[in-house]
Amino acid sequence: MADTDETGERAGRRSGPGGGLLMGRPFGVPVYVSPSWFLVAALITWVFGDQLDRILPDLGPVRYLVSLFFAVAFYASVLVHELAHTVAALRFKLPVRRIQLQFFGGVSEIEKESETPGREFVLAFVGPLLSLLLAGAFYLGMKAVDPATVPGVLLAGLMISNLLVAAFNLLPGLPLDGGRMLRAVIWGITGKPMTGTIAAAWIGRALAVAVLLGLPLLTHTGIVGNRTTEIGGIDTVMDALLAAILAAIIWTGAGNSLRMARLREHLPGLRARTLTRRAIPVESATPLSEALRRATEAGARALVVVDGHGDPTAIVRETAIASVPEHRRPWVAVSGLAQDLTNGMKVSADLTGEQLLDHLRATPATEYLVLEPTGEIYGVLSTADVERAFVKAMARPQS
Numbered sequence: 321m322a323d324t325d326e327t328g329e330r331a332g333r334r335s336g337p338g339g340g341l342l343m344g345r346p347f348g349v350p351v352y353v354s355p356s357w358f359l360v361a362a363l364i365t366w367v368f369g370d371q372l373d374r375i376l377p378d379l380g381p382v383r384y385l386v387s388l389f390f391a392v393a394f395y396a397s398v399l400v401h402e403l404a405h406t407v408a409a410l411r412f413k414l415p416v417r418r419i420q421l422q423f424f425g426g427v428s429e430i431e432k433e434s435e436t437p438g439r440e441f442v443l444a445f446v447g448p449l450l451s452l453l454l455a456g457a458f459y460l461g462m463k464a465v466d467p468a469t470v471p472g473v474l475l476a477g478l479m480i481s482n483l484l485v486a487a488f489n490l491l492p493g494l495p496l497d498g499g500r501m502l503r504a505v506i507w508g509i510t511g512k513p514m515t516g517t518i519a520a521a522w523i524g525r526a527l528a529v530a531v532l533l534g535l536p537l538l539t540h541t542g543i544v545g546n547r548t549t550e551i552g553g554i555d556t557v558m559d560a561l562l563a564a565i566l567a568a569i570i571w572t573g574a575g576n577s578l579r580m581a582r583l584r585e586h587l588p589g590l591r592a593r594t595l596t597r598r599a600i601p602v603e604s605a606t607p608l609s610e611a612l613r614r615a616t617e618a619g620a621r622a623l624v625v626v627d628g629h630g631d632p633t634a635i636v637r638e639t640a641i642a643s644v645p646e647h648r649r650p651w652v653a654v655s656g657l658a659q660d661l662t663n664g665m666k667v668s669a670d671l672t673g674e675q676l677l678d679h680l681r682a683t684p685a686t687e688y689l690v691l692e693p694t695g696e697i698y699g700v701l702s703t704a705d706v707e708r709a710f711v712k713a714m715a716r717p718q719s
Contacts, residue, residue: 340420349406351399354422364391368477375473386470393474394481395421397454401485402426404450408443424569425485432674433584437508437516444500451486455479493524495573517581524574532567536560583710590709592671596690596699597621601630604655608644611636611654622700624689625658634658635665635687635700659687666691669698680706 340352365387372383379386402419405428409416417429434440458479465471490498499520506516536559599622602611611623623636640657659665664683667690671679680688680703688701 349416351419356423361391398426401447401451402428404446408446412439437504441504444497447497448486448489451482455482493527494520494577499524521574521578528567528571535563587673593669595705596701599624599699601626606654607650608652609649634660
């Protein structure tokens with residue numbers, strides 16, 4: 321099961337706070353179960369139920385209830401794996417947005433990058449470590465029960481599944497934990513996080529190809545899974561489908577890791593001062609045509625509504641201006657097109673990089689008033705301009 325932890329700044333559109341059924345908030349972090357989990361739970365129940373029919377044929381239809389319990393217990397193990405990442409991130413003062421249990425494992429959405437390669441290594445390693453510890457605990461439990469009983473079979477299944485989770489996630493390619501550990505090692509040696517990301521991401525892509533081609537081959541030859549005499553056509557199709565899905569997850573995650581790393585590399589170049597449009601102050605009763613004439617003469621591209629004392633009270637929205645036909649502009653006051661300012665819509669001209677992104681994420685809007693540290697109006701920052709800057713940053717060649 322893939323543990324594709326998402327780490328780093330979110331540059332573009334982000335998913336909403338949901339993403340499934342909210343199960344709780346351990347350590348203050350919301351845990352969601354994706355609708356796709358129910359599909360996988362049903363699949364695990366069916367597959368494990370068939371295995372139980374061979375091992376414990378006397379169970380009858382009850383074997384599917386036992387299989388469902390196994391599916392829930394297995395995903396509880398995946399949750400423990402993710403909580404290990406979460407606790408480590410919180411220990412390093414890295415905010416965790418949410419944990420999501422989904423189709424092929426779990427995702428821990430950590431909002432910021434680790435500051436050092438050592439912390440990155442620890443943050444990645446604790447997940448597989450917890451899976452190995454769980455496997456050990458289930459192994460000890462097996463020793464205390466009869467292996468030919470329901471508890472014995474469940475404990476054996478959970479031990480094997482946690483070993484597989486640990487082994488798979490220790491593979492040295494992004495977005496898996498092993499890839500993040502490799503990235504941390506290369507980062508520590510070279511002093512360049514981007515170098516580590518590039519190497520681990522390309523190895524991740526190679527792993528995706530290996531999984532796509534190798535997993536069906538291993539299962540077909542009987543090295544992994546059932547004996548070759550028990551493999552039928554439906555099994556071959558299922559193995560190929562599973563390999564394709566896993567390969568797609570790994571390949572896509574490796575590509576996303578590259579894009580996020582490239583963005584982080586150029587993030588310091590995103591400055592509120594350089595992205596801001598020059599603005600002129602106008603009073604609320606000013607006709608739109610007159611306000612635009614003044615802006616053209618001043619070489620400005622934005623309008624800020626001020627009160628009688630010259631204090632800003634609103635921003636004239638660019639989309640609202642465009643919606644007014646030119647022949648009506650002399651009769652429309654700018655106040656009717658303005659959006660009242662809130663504290664979150666006021667941005668310091670000195671904000672850059674991550675601090676700028678955090679401010680914009682905290683208060684979503686189409687335009688922001690940019691102020692000098694002294695409180696003077698500097699201009700208006702449009703989210704459209706910020707998005708274009710992101711596109712340019714993502715399009716720059718890797719260093």
